[in-house]
Amino acid sequence: MILGNVVSVTLIATGLAGLGGAIVYIVLYWLFQKLYGSKLKVSEPGRDDLVMCGMGYPSTRNFVVPVSRVFIDVMTRALRGVRRVVESFGSALLEDWFFYAIIALSLIIALGLAAGGRP
């Protein structure tokens, strides 16, 4: 076993990750492109102007959907129920089986630890 401290181990792991990244890039990308991919290149007029693959024609319109808007939309729709729970705290929780299960689980663990359930 190779023993060390966390700082040296982190630096070594980071260095190895960089080495691995370099090997993967050179062998799996650069070498394959040099041997095979570059021989397949065909220059056609207008091909380098494509904005999105498959469109077949160049376009100056911006099709980008803001990632932040998608993220906020998903999180808002997912957590909308939390606001309802907070606003009607008592009734919503008391109807939720998971709430009772969490209470029971926490009690079991707390009582077990209090009763000396340790190794």
Add this chain to the structure above:
Amino acid sequence: MSAEALVPLVAQYILYPGLLFVVAMVVFTQWIARKVSARVMFRYGPTWVGPFGLLQPLADFLKLLAKEDLTNRLASRYMPIIATSLAVGALTAILLFTPVAPNPIAAPFDIVPVLYLLVWSTIAIAIVGMGTPNPYSNIGVGRYLALLASSEPALLASYLVPVILSSKLPSTLPEYSVMRTSLLSAAVWGASWVHAVIMAVAFVAAFLATMAVLELRPFDIPEAEAEIYWGMFTEYGGPRLALTMFVLFTEKIVLPLLFTLFFLGGPAPFSYEASPVAAIITIFLKYLALFVLMVVIDTMMPRFRPDQAIRFLWKYVFTLSFIALLAAIAA
């Protein structure tokens, strides 16, 4: 660390359990995944390339690598390739901290660099998705970030439970390390009934969080074929797609392997010190069983809506992992 120790470490990193081993394992596990999912669907899966179609994933990988690297005008040319290459390097480095390595690395609190290396792949996949201007890719990245924000806290909390509990058991191994957790995992389960309850809760949370981080159904909302075309990977083909898939498949080796070590008893019932070969074989057999289970669930389950997935992760998975973490600290 001296040069004498560094050379065998680099050799381990390149050969076993490093890059070459990872490539072989990716081919093997993807063959298993394709065969198992095919049989669930009453198909045969790959049969032509190699014995029983074993080399089909390798053939597909090489085919993609040998294609022309096409990008469109507004896409990022180099960042996705660099990010995916570094992600593979980082995931491979994690294996050196585990008992499967002949001469593993261990240090007090080395769970921290391991979790830090795990984050490289998630960031790389986000960079891949954001590397093209396609609106389907952007939607996929937004969904992916929402999924990560909900699953990563649960994953970290649940994976820390066996680390904390094993560090409270007597051992000469470095505390809060992957090695200590792996070799004492079975002892943690049997330490007391309270420990077993805490580990069971963390087990459930960790399993579900792992499924979410690996984007397996029902949590494959970032890809969501037939819903948002192919999500983050819509614009990708050729070597870019090959490297991106390589990252995803390597994640499906490293993360379930860590789950096996932390929650499935690691090398138990064999002793790692007395019979290391039997111990390593046991670890891999447990990992394969877990992997097949994940593939079956992925094949059978439908997909969550994005908001359903996020709500599920926060309400059930994170709550369980947080309770388990608090209990592990208090134990």
